[in-house]
Amino acid sequence: MPRHDRRSGDSLAHRRRIAARLGAVALLGLTLSGCAGNDGEVAAAGPPSAVERQGGVEPQGAAESAGAAATAADPLRNVYFGDLHTHTNFSYDAFLNGTRATPDDAYRYAQGEPLTHAAGFEIQLDRPLDFFAVTDHASFLGMDPDQEASRHPDAELARRIAAGELTGAERGAAYADIRAHTLGTREGLLDLDVVRSAWRETIAAAERHNDPGRFTTFIAYEFTGSPENQNLHRNVIFRGSAAPEVPFSRLDSFNPEALWAWMDRNREAGMEALAIPHNSNGSNGLMFRLATYAGEPLDAAYAETRTRNEPLVEITQTKGTSDTHPALSPNDEWADFEIWSYRIGGGTTPSQPQGSYVREAYLNGLRLEEERGINPFRFGLVGATDNHAGSGAPSESDYFTAGGRPQRGASIPFDPPRPDGSLYSASPLGAIRGASGLTGVWAEENTRESIFDAFRRKETFATTGPRMRLRFFAGYDYADDLADDPDLVAAAYAGGVAMGGELAAPGDRVPRFLVWASRDPAGNPLARLQVIKGWIDGGEAHERVYDVACSDGLSVDPQTHRCPDNGATVDLGTCAASDDAGDAELRALWADPDFDPAQRAVYYVRALENPSCRWSTWEAVRAGVEPRPDLPATIQERAWSSPIWVTP
Structure with a gap:
């Protein structure tokens, strides 16, 4: 994200070539990406969804909210970083x-x-x-x-x-x-x-x-x-x-x-x-x-x-x-x-x-x-x-x-x-x-009042640096085709709660969770979306991680709740990432297969990018030395949503 000029010209030129390659991958991925639906079902990514529009994301992911001129307030909320x-x-x-x-x-x-x-x-x-x-x-x-x-x-x-x-x-x-x-x-x-x-x-x-x-x-x-x-x-x-x-x-x-x-x-x-x-x-x-x-x-x-x-x-x-x-x-x-x-x-x-x-x-x-x-x-x-x-x-x-x-x-x-x-x-x-x-915050406009109000209602998410966009909703009356609805965001708000909210369990019904993420156009493709659940059973605390959307048309294993590895790789000699794996957008309408309406539970989302070089490896590449063996060579950049609490 920041850039500086303390490196050699050769290293800088090499990084520019990598950046150009990743930019091409970003545009290609945003044009061709598919989306994993509930239980690993893969759905084609149709026309730009309301989520894409209300995230500052154009069909090819080029639009950015940062530095944009003032616009009218959007009741469906824009993303700001x-x-x-x-x-x-x-x-x-x-x-x-x-x-x-x-x-x-x-x-x-x-x-x-x-x-x-x-x-x-x-x-x-x-x-x-x-x-x-x-x-x-x-x-x-x-x-x-x-x-x-x-x-x-x-x-x-x-x-x-x-x-x-x-x-x-x-x-x-x-x-x-x-x-x-x-x-x-x-x-x-x-x-x-x-x-x-x-x-x-x-x-x-x-x-x-x-x-x-x-x-x-x-x-x-x-x-x-x-x-x-x-x-x-x-x-x-x-x-x-x-x-x-x-x-x-x-x-x-x-x-x-x-x-x-x-x-x-x-x-x-x-x-x-x-x-x-x-x-x-x-x-x-x-x-x-x-x-x-x-x-x-x-x-x-x-x-x-x-x-x-x-x-x-x-x-x-x-x-x-x-x-x-x-x-x-x-x-x-x-x-x-x-x-x-x-x-x-x-x-x-x-x-x-x-x-x-x-x-x-x-x-x-x-x-x-x-x-x-x-x-x-x-x-x-x-x-x-x-x-x-x-x-x-x-x-x-x-x-x-x-x-x-x-x-x-x-x-x-x-x-x-x-x-x-x-x-x-x-x-x-x-x-x-x-x-x-x-x-990242979802707010009507880029003002102190609107962004602070987003802080208050906890409609916020954290990233490790990339500007990936992340939405999370829950409701009891979401339609089966909500993930493909061109007015997805309006329907999600109208029929449920956004991240930071609380959902009361009416009887024995099972809520559905809408999970959506799009990559940072200047970052790496997405590998998977996960829902992290915590709950209390008999006074004991439990947690479980569910993969809910997989890249590359892959499906979640219903037994392990895991996506297969998508095969993404990183060349540790150049820090170039593979350009044939990962998606630009992932979304799912997911129901908790272990839901118990009598239990208190909390859910939040973790979005994972493909692996990429850690900063210490980038440093080694620029210096022409081997990466340190005692430090991770790669990381998976990620984002976390604020939770949704489900109360009996």
């Missing part, structure tokens, strides 16, 4: 690592303008985004070298980090020395005038670049509570122009419940906002703990407060995915994807999986609902980059790390190895970072 998690030079960690890009720079970058990276090369998105938020850390917001705190003896360490004088273990030790300041445990080092000034400029930048109908910005910041590096971070997104004088930070409290109380008070004063937790994978079980911050049992007031303030969770970003973990979902063959097993900011201190992943939280929410009539974990899904260079790098082929510090690549070996035997310079954490992600 954006990033709600980016840092600039107002975040102390970004500044220390070389970032000098301002909020204005970040907003211009999101609209498609080039940006000079802190390491000196130019970066630019291949397509502008539709919406964007700068979310600098509220704690110690803003940088002022002349403030009193900058004359503290420990500030010299910060200056040495920023100057690039410290590397490796020295840098880690320096961060440990200054960490107490960033946690707010040392008094007298916070200049509130600097914070207020930076916050006013953050607000002003969002206001300057907000262009209703073409490009939407949100006033936002990041709350970074993290007791013992157990990540409880949230991005706070304001609906409109009204915002408080200063943001609530971990210097006020590490407790998210205190943040929610502050948000409720602001709401009463006309300042509507929501908080989006991220990196639950690094929370060591705290993010979705079955207790309050103080360790008390969860009750109805807690559940209502949490769901009111946190309707969304960020499921993917550069520090891994938070869908599930192989230890929690051993029967999910795709669970071991971009796993981050460590606490955030705690080096390689492990983070326990239990209480740290979205899917388990959905299951625990169902159990709480059955046992106590409460569910604090009814949230939708979004993706973001968490980029710390005022930009974003959600593309495997153009990943330039998440920060501003230039560094030797994760896949380029030392020759000869270092005296300690190490082959690579990147830290263990740098190598497992990912090129992810983005948020």
